Amino acid sequence: MPDGAEPVLDVRGLKTVFRTREGDVHAVNSVSFHLRPGELLGVVGESGSGKSVTMMSLIGLLPSPPAQVQAGQVLLDGKDILHVGNTQLQSIRGARIGFIFQDPMTSLNPVFTVGNQIMEPLRRHMGLTKAQAQARAAELLDLVGIPDAKKRLSGYPHQFSGGMRQRVMIAMALACDPRVLIADEPTTALDVTIQAQILELVRDLRRKLGMAIIWITHDLGVIAGIADRVMVMYAGQVVEQAPVKELFTRPRHPYTRALLKTIPRLGGPRGDRLQVIEGQPPILMAAPAACPFAPRCAHAFGRCLHENPQRRPVGLGHDVACHWAAGETAGEIHA
Amino acid sequence: MPDASPRKLVEVRNLKMHFPITSGILRRHAGDVKAVDGVSFDIFEGETLGLVGESGCGKSTVGRALLRLYEATSGSVVIDGVDIARLGQKELRRIRPKMQMVFQDPQASLNPRMTVAAIIGEPLAEHTGLRGNARLARIHELMDQVGLNRAFANRFPHAFSGGQRQRIGIARALALNPRFIVCDEPIAALDVSIQAQVVNLLEDLQDRLGLTYLFISHDLSMVRHIADRVAVMYLGQIAELSPRDALYANPLHPYARALLSAVPEPDPTLESSRRRIILAGDVPSPANPPKGCNFCTRCPQAQPVCHDVKPPLLEVTPGRHVACHFVPPITAAAGSTGGPEASERNRQGEDR
Ligand SMILES: Nc1ncnc2c1ncn2[C@@H]1O[C@H](COP(=O)(O)OP(=O)(O)OP(=O)(O)O)[C@@H](O)[C@H]1O
Ligand SMILES: Nc1ncnc2c1ncn2[C@@H]1O[C@H](COP(=O)(O)OP(=O)(O)OP(=O)(O)O)[C@@H](O)[C@H]1O
Ligand code: SF4
Ligand code: SF4
Ligand SMILES: [Mg+2]
Ligand SMILES: [Mg+2]
Numbered sequence: 001m002p003d004g005a006e007p008v009l010d011v012r013g014l015k016t017v018f019r020t021r022e023g024d025v026h027a028v029n030s031v032s033f034h035l036r037p038g039e040l041l042g043v044v045g046e047s048g049s050g051k052s053v054t055m056m057s058l059i060g061l062l063p064s065p066p067a068q069v070q071a072g073q074v075l076l077d078g079k080d081i082l083h084v085g086n087t088q089l090q091s092i093r094g095a096r097i098g099f100i101f102q103d104p105m106t107s108l109n110p111v112f113t114v115g116n117q118i119m120e121p122l123r124r125h126m127g128l129t130k131a132q133a134q135a136r137a138a139e140l141l142d143l144v145g146i147p148d149a150k151k152r153l154s155g156y157p158h159q160f161s162g163g164m165r166q167r168v169m170i171a172m173a174l175a176c177d178p179r180v181l182i183a184d185e186p187t188t189a190l191d192v193t194i195q196a197q198i199l200e201l202v203r204d205l206r207r208k209l210g211m212a213i214i215w216i217t218h219d220l221g222v223i224a225g226i227a228d229r230v231m232v233m234y235a236g237q238v239v240e241q242a243p244v245k246e247l248f249t250r251p252r253h254p255y256t257r258a259l260l261k262t263i264p265r266l267g268g269p270r271g272d273r274l275q276v277i278e279g280q281p282p283i284l285m286a287a288p289a290a291c292p293f294a295p296r297c298a299h300a301f302g303r304c305l306h307e308n309p310q311r312r313p314v315g316l317g318h319d320v321a322c323h324w325a326a327g328e329t330a331g332e333i334h335a
Numbered sequence: 336m337p338d339a340s341p342r343k344l345v346e347v348r349n350l351k352m353h354f355p356i357t358s359g360i361l362r363r364h365a366g367d368v369k370a371v372d373g374v375s376f377d378i379f380e381g382e383t384l385g386l387v388g389e390s391g392c393g394k395s396t397v398g399r400a401l402l403r404l405y406e407a408t409s410g411s412v413v414i415d416g417v418d419i420a421r422l423g424q425k426e427l428r429r430i431r432p433k434m435q436m437v438f439q440d441p442q443a444s445l446n447p448r449m450t451v452a453a454i455i456g457e458p459l460a461e462h463t464g465l466r467g468n469a470r471l472a473r474i475h476e477l478m479d480q481v482g483l484n485r486a487f488a489n490r491f492p493h494a495f496s497g498g499q500r501q502r503i504g505i506a507r508a509l510a511l512n513p514r515f516i517v518c519d520e521p522i523a524a525l526d527v528s529i530q531a532q533v534v535n536l537l538e539d540l541q542d543r544l545g546l547t548y549l550f551i552s553h554d555l556s557m558v559r560h561i562a563d564r565v566a567v568m569y570l571g572q573i574a575e576l577s578p579r580d581a582l583y584a585n586p587l588h589p590y591a592r593a594l595l596s597a598v599p600e601p602d603p604t605l606e607s608s609r610r611r612i613i614l615a616g617d618v619p620s621p622a623n624p625p626k627g628c629n630f631c632t633r634c635p636q637a638q639p640v641c642h643d644v645k646p647p648l649l650e651v652t653p654g655r656h657v658a659c660h661f662v663p664p665i666t667a668a669a670g671s672t673g674g675p676e677a678s679e680r681n682r683q684g685e686d687r
Contacts, residue, residue: 020490022489045526103440159354191389192553277528
C-alpha cells in the first residue's frame with residue numbers, strides 16, 4: 001500500500017450478481033479499492049455502472065434474493081465484515097459506517113417523525129437518553145442547514161422538501177460520528193449554497209474526527225472541490241483511479257476522457273448541443289470477457305474484443321484498465 | 336427566445352400555497368408554512384423558464400400547484416386560457432394529458448408493483464387508443480429516447496439504478512406528447528452524459544413540437560444551457576426574473592448574486608481560486624418569514640428600510656424583474672417621466 005497509513009476500509013475482488021428471471025445480472029465485477037483515514041474518495045461513473053450496488057454490497061444492505069455477493073473481502077480496520085452475522089453487521093452500520101442513500105424516501109419511514117428517526121440510532125448505539133438524543137438531533141438538523149430545526153423534528157418526511165429530506169439523511173448518517181461515511185449522491189437535490197455548507201461540514205468532520213469518506217456523485221464540480229482521489233466505474237468495474245488533480249489533467253481511460261468532455265461549463269451557450277457519449281452501456285448478463293467499453297470506444301482494437309483489461313499503474317497512485325491507455329510497458333497491479 | 340410577441344401559455348398570478356401547521360394531539364392550527372407566498376410569472380409558448388433557488392424555497396410546491404397536484408391557497412393559474420384552479424375533476428382529467436410533471440423523487444412516484452412497460456404504458460392506456468403491439472412499440476420508442484434499454488421493459492422499478500428510475504419518470508411524462516411539462520430536478524440523479532442526452536431530448540422535442548417547460552433545477556450551469564428566462568426564488572417569493580444571459584452576466588438581486596457565485600467549477604485548479612459570496616445567517620423558516628424584504632436577515636446590502644418595507648417585484652429594465660429596494664428601475668432617457676407610476680404599471684402580476 002502506498003502512502004503510509006493503514007486503510008480503514010479495504011475492498012478486494014467484490015463481486016455481486018442479481019439472480020433474476022431473465023438470468024444473472026453481473027452488476028459488480030471484481031471491484032477493489034481502499035480508503036485511508038480522513039481520506040475522501042470520489043466515485044463517478046455512468047448511470048447503472050454499479051456504484052450504488054457496490055457500496056450496498058459491502059455493508060450487506062442488498063436484499064438476498066435476488067442479490068448475491070459471490071466473492072471478495074471487505075476489511076474494516078483489518079477485519080472482514082462481509083461474512084459476519086446480521087446483528088453484528090447492524091451495529092457496524094449504525095455506529096462505524098454511516099450511509100447516505102441515493103433516494104431519501106427509501107430509507108425514511110413515512111409514518112415516523114423525522115425526529116424519531118434521527119434519535120433512534122443515537123439512543124441505540126450511543127446510549128443517549130431521550131432528552132439528550134432530542135437535543136443532539138436538533139443540533140444535527142441545524143448543522144445541515146435546516147431552519148427552525150427544533151420545531152422541524154416533529155414533522156414527517158412528506159412535509160420536507162426534496163433537499164431537506166436529503167439533509168435529514170445526512171444528519172442521520174453523521175449522528176454517531178462514524179469512522180467511514182458512504183455518501184451516495186448526497187447532494188443531488190441541494191442547491192449550490194447548501195451544498196457548499198454541507199461540503200464545509202464534511203471537511204470539518206474529516207479534520208476533527210478523521211472520518212474517511214466515499215462520495216458517489218455525477219457532479220464533477222463537487223469532485224474537483226473535495227476529493228483526494230477519484231475512482232471511475234463502468235459496467236460494474238473500476239476502470240480508472242487517480243489523485244483528483246491527475247484525473248482531471250491527465251485522464252487516461254477513454255471513458256473518463258469522454259466523461260470529462262460532457263460537462264457543460266457555465267459559459268456554454270445553448271444551441272451547442274451538449275456532448276454525449278454515444279451508445280448504451282452493456283447489459284451484464286455475463287461477467288465481461290472483453291472490454292465492456294469496446295462498443296463505444298474510438299480506440300478499440302483487436303485485443304479489446306477478446307480480453308477484459310486488468311488495472312495497471314500508469315503513474316503515482318494512478319491506474320487504468322485499458323489496453324490502449326496502459327500500453328505494454330506497465331506491470332499488473334493487484335488491488 | 337420565441338419571436339417578437341410570443342403567446343403566454345402559462346400565467347401565474349399571486350399564487351400562494353400555505354400548509355397548515357398543527358400541534359398537540361388535538362391537531363390545533365398553530366400557523367402556516369408559507370411555502371409559496373405570492374408568486375407571479377408568465378411562461379411563453381415554446382420557451383423554457385428555469386426556476387432556481389435554495390432548497391426548501393418552494394420550487395416543487397410551485398410546480399405542483401401549477402398542475403393542480405396541490406389545491407392552491409389563493410391566486411390563479413391560467414394555462415392555455417383555462418383557469419386551472421376552477422376546473423372540475425372531469426374537465427381536469429380531460430386536459431391532464433396536455434400538462435405533465437417529471438417528479439423530483441423518482442422512487443416515490445413509481446408504483447413498485449408495476450413493470451416499467453406498465454408504468455410508461457399506463458397513460459397511453461388511459462388516454463389513447465393505442466393497444467397491444469402499437470402500444471408496446473410506443474413504449475419502446477420512449478425507452479429509446481431516454482436511453483433505457485428495451486430489454487428492461489419487464490423489470491420492476493427496484494431493479495433499476497437511481498438514474499435509470501429517473502428516466503422511467505421522464506419517459507412516462509413524455510408518453511402523451513404534452514404541451515407543457517414541469518420538470519422538477521429531472522436530471523439531478525443522472526451522470527453528465529445521460530443528463531446531456533435527456534436535455535438534448537427535451538430541447539429536440541421543444542424544437543419539434545413547440546413544448547413549453549418549467550425547468551426546476553439547482554444546477555445553474557444546466558439551467559443556463561436550457562432556459563430562456565430564469566426565475567430566482569427565495570423563501571416562497573421571486574427575487575429576480577430575468578432573461579438567461581442578462582441574469583448570468585449581471586445578476587441584479589443580491590440573493591441572485593450570491594447564488595451564482597457559488598457554482599462549483601469542474602476543474603480543481605479553477606475551483607480552488609474561485610471566490611464565493613458566502614451568505615451569513617440561517618435560512619429563515621417559511622412559517623415565520625422576516626418582516627420587510629424576506630432576504631433582509633442575510634443580505635449583505637440590507638439597510639434599515641429593508642427590515643420594514645417589502646420590496647415589490649418590479650420591472651427594472653425591459654424584461655428584468657427584481658424585488659429589491661436598492662435595484663431601482665433603470666429608466667431609459669425617453670421614458671424618464673416614468674417614475675414610480677411607470678414601475679407600478681410594470682409590476683408583473685398586479686397588472687390584471
Ligand atoms: N434488483 C435488481 N435486479 C436486477 N438488476 C439490478 C437490481 N438492482 C440493480 N440492478 C442493476 O445493477 C446495475 C447497477 O446499478 P447501480 O444502482 O449500482 O447503478 P449506479 O452506478 O448507482 O447508477 P446511478 O448513477 O443511476 O445511481 C444497474 O444496471 C441496475 O439495473
Ligand atoms: N405537504 C407539506 N406539508 C407541510 N409543509 C410542506 C409540504 N410540502 C412542502 N412543505 C414545506 O414547504 C417548503 C417548500 O417546499 P418545496 O418542496 O416546494 O421546496 P423546494 O424549493 O422544491 O426544495 P428542494 O430544492 O429541496 O426540493 C418547505 O419548507 C417544505 O418543508
Ligand atoms: S481496452 Fe480497448 S476498448 Fe477498452 S477502453 Fe481501452 S482501448 Fe477502448
Ligand atoms: S431589499 Fe434590502 S434586504 Fe432585500 S435584497 Fe434588497 S438590499 Fe437586500
Ligand atoms: Mg446509484
Ligand atoms: Mg423540490
